[in-house]
Amino acid sequence: MEIGTDASISLANVVPETTSFDFDTISVEVITGDSDAFSGFFNSWLNAVSLSATSVGTFKISVSSTNVTKTFTVTVNDAQPKEIFASYFVEGPDGYVAYSLGDSISAYVGITYIFSASVSPAQADQNIHSSVNTNGLKYTLETKTIKVNDYVDEKDMVCFTPLSEGDYDLVLESASKTDVKLTTHFTVSKMPTFSEVLSSDFAWRQGSQIKYYFSFTPDVSSEGQSGHVTISDRTSNKQENATYTISTLTNGYEFKFTHVDGEEFNLTVKMSKDFMMIVYVDGYGNEMSKVTVEFMLSGGTWAGTSGDYQLNLNFYNNGEANVSFMKTDYSVSKYFSCNFVITQSGEGYVGTFTSNSYTEDPFIALPATFTVNNELNSISMNFDYDGVSYSFTLTISADY
Structure with missing residues (x-):
């Protein structure tokens, strides 16, 4: 067996057939080996002895009832990598914006995509090698120690920055078992203008209800860096008309709204480097979605x-x-x-x-x-x- 996996010993051909383990409890004892690193117990539902270990070694164990004792030798090996899991981040105006990873990413030239990866099971070697497959396109690939928020420890993360339009495959591979890998396809486009980004409506759901709905009318002469916006509160049926301008922050962008008429919401709205729009309500940032079917x-x-x-x-x-x-x-x-x-x-x-x-x-x-x-x-x-x-x-x- 391996560290991080469970093994079991089934109890079969028990004599007499009327034996009930409710009255004759099965016990498991480590005879040789570190008893703190190996454990076993009788699982009455499976009619089997379940075994687990936290360190490599050879253990001799006994499985006993009142009248019968059986001994077994169990060899525990290092856990082997089975799968790689990952999520990714992009720098945002107030930290990092987190994304769930699918098979592919629609990306932009010059944006750094930060991958947090781990190997399953957790007891396996966690070292990961990264590489990029592409047809001569330019990119940077490096590993940095990053702390994405206050709730997780800092860790080494893979930072990939495409520098040209085109297709890339980012490969994350187990350092100790090269056939265990995760490949993510990137389709990379040039950075859009604000007019292109704001040609879509955006909305934020509070629970399952749409709360704020934004419809932009970008000013063509400024390539969308200024323009008009209609903000609707779908839960109160109130609406604000305003003008907007966009300023550049170190790690994103921020909207400044100037009230024209209707309700005045006084909302703060920012965007990450890859144009994830964030509306702040009661001091908390909430990611908005592009309005699609x-x-x-x-x-x-x-x-x-x-x-x-x-x-x-x-x-x-x-x-x-x-x-x-x-x-x-x-x-x-x-x-x-x-x-x-x-x-x-x-x-x-x-x-x-x-x-x-x-x-x-x-x-x-x-x-x-x-x-x-x-x-x-x-x-x-x-x-x-x-x-x-x-x-x-x-x-x-x-x-x-």
């Missing part, structure tokens, strides 16, 4: 019924979804997670569910499609299950 579909549970069945859909802004299907008497309950994509079609949208690495035993054939109306308040989905056709119309309700 995917964003508008997320934030609650879509539910509908057909016959004796209910269908629930949960969408997430990262392109993932959960799909559940159950009979009203709970005699049937099915669930799977997947990816989804949305495309515009006529007076509405067509969505497609597709498999990902977390999809297990989907109860419908994938890919599967659904439609969304233009107002984004109704979803229709049809499929067959167990030889019966079902047709669902779903509406959304806030989760909290």
Whole structure:
């Protein structure tokens, strides 16, 4: 066995067959080896002895009942790397902005992407080598000791900065087991203008409800560094019209709003170097999202019924979804997670569910499609299950 993994010894062919371990407790004792580094206990649910170790070595153990004792020799080896996990950060106006890592990143020239990586299991060698595969494009790659916030210790992180437009693959590889690696694809574009960034609306959800919604009208002559903004508080149905200017900070940008009419919110809004927009409420920074169809579909549970069945859909802004299907008497309950994509079609949208690495035993054939109306308040989905056709119309309700 390895450090960080559990092993078990099954108890079989117990004589007499009527033996009950409720009355004859199984005990485990370390005969030779460091007893503080090795432990075992009887798991009555599995009818087995579970073993774990915290250091390398050879241990001789005894497994005993009242009348029977068996001895075993257990060799414990170093934990071997199994997988690499990572998240990444970009410098922001008040620290580092954290992102969850997917298979690819849409990146900008000159921005440094900071990777915090670890090897699983935690007991394995944590040393990681980094490299970049690209077709002659320029970049910098270095390891720095960084403390991203007050809640975690400083650690060595991989800092990757693309210097040209194009495609890059950043490879994080276990130093002791080279076939354990994590590859992230970067599609790198030139830095956009503020006009390009602010051509989209932005919003912040408080819980599952949209709280603040920003619609910008950039001034073309300043390439969007100034212009007009309409800020809506969707929970109070109040609105402010203002002008804005953007100033450059050491690690990002800050908006200055000048009130024109309507409610005066006096909001502070900043952006990170990669244009993550942050609105400050009660002194806390909250990351806003670009308003897309995917964003508008997320934030609650879509539910509908057909016959004796209910269908629930949960969408997430990262392109993932959960799909559940159950009979009203709970005699049937099915669930799977997947990816989804949305495309515009006529007076509405067509969505497609597709498999990902977390999809297990989907109860419908994938890919599967659904439609969304233009107002984004109704979803229709049809499929067959167990030889019966079902047709669902779903509406959304806030989760909290």
